[in-house]
Amino acid sequence: MLTTRHGIRLLGASDLPEFLALAAVDPVVNVFADYRARTTNLDPRWLGGEMWGRFTDGRMTAACHVGANLVPVQADREAVVAFAERALARGRVSATIVGLHDAVETFWQVAAQEWGRPRELRWQQRHLELAGKPTLEPDPLVRRTTREDLERLYPACVAMYTEEVGVSPEDGGGADLYRARVSQLIARGWSFARFEGGRVVFKAEVACVSPYAAQVQGVYVPPDRRGEGIGSRGMAAVAAYVIKDVAPVASLYVNEWNLAARRSYERVGFRETARFSTIMF
Helix, strand or coil: CCCCHHHEEECCHHHHHHHHHHHCCCCCCCHHHHHHHHHHCCCHHHHCCEEEEEEECCEEEEEEEECCEEEEECCCHHHHHHHHHHHHHHCCCCCEEEEEHHHHHHHHHHHHHHHCCCCEEEEEEEEEEECCCCCCCCCCCCEECCHHHHHHHHHHHHHHHHHHHCCCCCHHHCHHHHHHHHHHHHHHCCEEEEEECCEEEEEEEEEEECCCCEEEEEEECCHHHCCCCHHHHHHHHHHHHHHHHCCCCEEEEEECCCHHHHHHHHHHCCEEEEEEEEEEC
């Protein structure tokens, strides 16, 4: 059980309204934490981890999602340091630290020596948003996938994940879990793809949704089809679907070094609103 050291305590169902109000200060940036809170009611059994809150004069002023992903929420430097010290006392349970650059950098300044060398550091990731009509004509062949598409879609999902993260999601016996995740996204209507001759030539998914935004992930075009504009028009189609049917803003974040993807998203109409960082173990 967390103590109130540094004003931090474990959040529960009774804290949900105040937590959602905190996340709504920057609702698109905080879409992951907002989504996790709404879908779990802040119950650690469903979170697969914990949500910590920091309180000042009885008011929640910052929070931190601590599970497979460690994500600070509306945390200034003092709050991030407090969360990092609490996390060090508990021991690392997270495979990824992700969030606004300043918060992740501050957390790592406190935790780096004890948590050891990460597998990868991605310090500059552009957080992008689109709230209106895409500026590029959507690809009419991009559609929501169905469960009948799973066998064709799944290899593309594995290829994207392996290329992006650097390890296969099937490593360590993870194939069944990853396949279940892909199936879940299909069932929710959050998986989109274009097929040619039974092959995926573009795909993307919605990772999380709040009343304010939907975060897109897993954007992929096979290497031999890149440079044809498939990704740009595919993303225009996904963004149009999202804004019409899912949430008023489509968001994502992209690595600074991925110039081709950045240009593609810019053509669609996405604009940078923040800088993220990700640390992977």
